[in-house]
Amino acid sequence: MTRREFVVSSVTVFTLTSLYAEAQEETKREGKGERIRCGVIGTGIHGRTLLRELMRMDDVEVVALCDIYQPNLERAVKALGKTVNAYSDYRQMLEREKDMQAVIVATPTATHVAISIDALQAGKDVYCEAPLSNEIEECKQMAKVAMASQKVFQVGHQRRTNPLYKHALKFIRGGAIGQPVQARAHYHRKDSLRRPVSDAKYERLLNWRLYRDTSGGLVVEYGSHQLDVINWFLNALPMAVVGDGGIDVWKDGREVPDNVHVLFEYPNGVRVTYTATLGCSYEQNYELILGTMGAMWFSKERLGLWFKEADAPEFGWEIYARKEQLGDTLGIVLDPEASKYAAQLEKGFKPTEKPEAETKNPFYISLSEFFKCIREGKKPTCGVKEALTAAVTAIGARMAIEKGEKITYKREWFEV
Secondary structure (H helix, E strand, C coil), X not given: CCHHHHHHHHHHCCCHHHHHHHHHHHHHHHCCCCCEEEEEECCCXXXXXXXXXXXXXXXXXXXXXXCCCHHHHHHHHHHHCCCCEEECXXXXXXXXXXXXXXXXXXXXXXXXXXXXXXXXXXXXXXEECCCCCCCHHHHHHHHHHHHXXXXXXXXXXXXXXXXXXXXXXXXXXXXXCCCEEEEEEEEECECCCCCCCCCHHHXXXXXXHHCCCCCCCHHHHCHHHHHHHHHHHHCCCCCXXXXXXXXXXXXXXCCCXXXXXXXXXXXXXXEEEEEEECECCCCCEEEEEEECCEEEEECCCCCEEEEEXXXXXXXXXXXXXXXXXXXXXXXEECCCCXXXXXXXXXXXXXXXXXXXXXXXXXXXXXXXXXXHHHHHCCCCCCCHHHHHHHHHHHHHHHHHHHHXXXXXXXXXXXXX
């Protein structure tokens, strides 16, 4: 990328409001076709979050819902606000809903592979929440089936379709931070993740994230999303990992750590640190890439900030960009309009006068891409190969924590 191309590319980078509005306008321009008939398998808290986004889409019709836990199913039916076919067995749903074109799989991670394979084999396009699985061999099995299928298979690593991250990638690949040397990712939250259970027989069903046989723990269930960003932005796979963790905060019978710290080795001497805790919300969730010419910090909930080194080259538009404090450091907000300000200042234009546009959240944009791929016969931004890489990276870290030893990644783990 030349200097001029790099400056031009900055016109279309970052600020969530502008980028989400841009994605929304693109959807409007494409127009609406025949409504895609869709079903949702798994109507717990996250499944209902996705359901709400589906209900906002004029070109999608939710025709069936499924959950083995009746209260969740009833909540989803009520939220949908219309008569819909409801099932407690997803196999019946797949068999009976002949006209249903697509399914959203938002069930516990340990069930993703079986349900997704059955859905693909039933001729349905599938949007499966991440991670693919808690086990490497299951991930590889899913990858083989999805790649052999003629159907669309998209995985819910929403950062892959998030305009913030897609444009951040242009900056990093364009050399804005120089040679990457380190990266960090954090998931910090003050929350037990435990759901209240009125009947003990539902304990493991509702609190599946807390038990080894159903959960990959923090580094898999949550970390896989952020580690996917690291792999994507570094354009590399991890070589080895060490880690430690413990049940240090919530001593309530859970089986997976609530406090973990992991260190990855990547090619070219790059070190990546990942931490997750349920004991403190400080720093919350973000990713940070550090390079020889600067650092880039980004969060799917907020914005992107660029911190330049003193010897980094100037691109000309930075003077017009908004600045934001992060800790003791002032970062450049990579605003898509910043490089246009110079030409407009003479006309009295002020950045603060820019109107705020309606936005769509990352879940909406991710689901929108899924349905667009169905309509146009395209491959999704995050397909099974990308999801396999993210899952294997996270599973290797979980293995390091559980075994208390260094895990060296095998190349075949990432291959189908």
